[in-house]
Amino acid sequence: MRIGIIGKAGLASLLALGIWASIWGSASAGTLDDIKARGVLHCGTGPGLAGFSLPSSSGEWIGFDVDFCRAIAAAIFGDPKAVKFTPLTAQERFTALQSGEVDVLSRNTTWTFSRDVNLGLEFAGVTYYDGQGFLVREDLGVKAAGDLDGARICIDSGTTTELNLADYFRTHGLEFDSVIVKGADDARSNYDAESCDSYTTDVSGLASIRASLPDPENHIILDEVISKEPLGLIVRHGDSEWGDVVRWVRNAVILAEELGINSGNVEKMSASSNPEVRRLLGTEGDFGSQLGLEKEWAARTIRLVGNYGEIFERNVGKDTELGLERGLNALWNNGGILFAPPMR
Numbered sequence: 001m002r003i004g005i006i007g008k009a010g011l012a013s014l015l016a017l018g019i020w021a022s023i024w025g026s027a028s029a030g031t032l033d034d035i036k037a038r039g040v041l042h043c044g045t046g047p048g049l050a051g052f053s054l055p056s057s058s059g060e061w062i063g064f065d066v067d068f069c070r071a072i073a074a075a076i077f078g079d080p081k082a083v084k085f086t087p088l089t090a091q092e093r094f095t096a097l098q099s100g101e102v103d104v105l106s107r108n109t110t111w112t113f114s115r116d117v118n119l120g121l122e123f124a125g126v127t128y129y130d131g132q133g134f135l136v137r138e139d140l141g142v143k144a145a146g147d148l149d150g151a152r153i154c155i156d157s158g159t160t161t162e163l164n165l166a167d168y169f170r171t172h173g174l175e176f177d178s179v180i181v182k183g184a185d186d187a188r189s190n191y192d193a194e195s196c197d198s199y200t201t202d203v204s205g206l207a208s209i210r211a212s213l214p215d216p217e218n219h220i221i222l223d224e225v226i227s228k229e230p231l232g233l234i235v236r237h238g239d240s241e242w243g244d245v246v247r248w249v250r251n252a253v254i255l256a257e258e259l260g261i262n263s264g265n266v267e268k269m270s271a272s273s274n275p276e277v278r279r280l281l282g283t284e285g286d287f288g289s290q291l292g293l294e295k296e297w298a299a300r301t302i303r304l305v306g307n308y309g310e311i312f313e314r315n316v317g318k319d320t321e322l323g324l325e326r327g328l329n330a331l332w333n334n335g336g337i338l339f340a341p342p343m344r
């Protein structure tokens with residue numbers, strides 16, 4: 001009788017919808033299950049940017065972007081080392097994620113409309129608020145981007161940097177000669193060999209390149225920032241349940257800093273009477289099971305990898321060679337824009 005009312009076409013589309021929902025449902029639930037079954041997270045990161053992602057002499061990956069993958073692995077397995085890192089150039093990064101070679105991208109990647117909407121990607125939150133700047137030799141006497149009219153500028157191919165630079169120079173009626181480079185190493189050697197007058201990329205990337213030059217004191221990063229570069233974690237579009245895991249690990253390390261929980265005091269803090277602290281650490285409610293994780297997922301991440309501030313300071317902060325200030329990446333209640341939604 002019901003079939004009679006909705007008709008054959010309606011039944012067919014309902015069936016199609018059901019099949020689609022179950023394929024989609026299993027695909028999105030599948031990523032976390034696949035990772036659990038293989039016992040290791042596949043993380044795509046940058047090939048070699050000190051402070052963000054770089055293999056140490058013993059082959060162990062270190063850096064801010066690396067630590068976000070370690071934080072996810074700690075939440076899933078209680079083991080920040082259960083990660084296989086795949087170094088990806090700017091051009092390779094999206095295909096590696098789309099094809100399933102990696103489960104997540106944590107690699108100074110800017111969240112833009114076309115990447116989000118057109119490339120089959122889903123941004124699972126910003127880990128570093130950045131903008132595009134310029135590195136120049138101090139003796140060049142350049143004070144602002146406008147002084148670079150006619151300059152040779154090193155830019156990475158396959159990045160937002162390329163497009164922003166063209167926009168900026170066009171808007172200001174300036175000209176430049178582009179010297180295309182492929183990744184941080186190539187950028188450093190071209191800039192150091194003076195094949196270009198300036199290197200332009202995310203300010204965080206410039207700080208890293210500057211620190212690795214033989215004479216960092218002779219180079220400056222201009223104060224002017226010409227774009228917004230919100231750098232974030234990425235999963236495949238439609239992989240929403242896995243996206244939730246990645247997003248809430250990012251949120252958890254931020255909430256931990258906000259609540260004064262760090263790797264040193266996390267055990268003590270689980271006895272806190274503050275309900276927000278208790279929910280985050282799994283001593284009240286069970287947010288872990290809603291993500292397909294264990295109760296103490298966030299407590300593990302904080303204990304083994306630290307809160308956002310710890311991750312920032314040990315890799316790129318003011319006491320490191322990069323010497324970056326928190327700036328926009330300070331918490332929202334401490335002069336920055338770093339914000340995580342409430343856990344409730």
Ligand SMILES: N[C@@H](CCC(=O)N[C@@H](CS)C(=O)NCC(=O)O)C(=O)O
Pocket residue numbers: 045046047048049053089090108109110156158159160161182183184185187201202205206229231
């Ligand atoms: N945020 C920009 C630029 C990212 C980028 O690829 N930066 C260069 C220069 S810092 C790079 O290759 N970084 C990673 C590496 O070399 O390890 C984007 O998403 O397009």
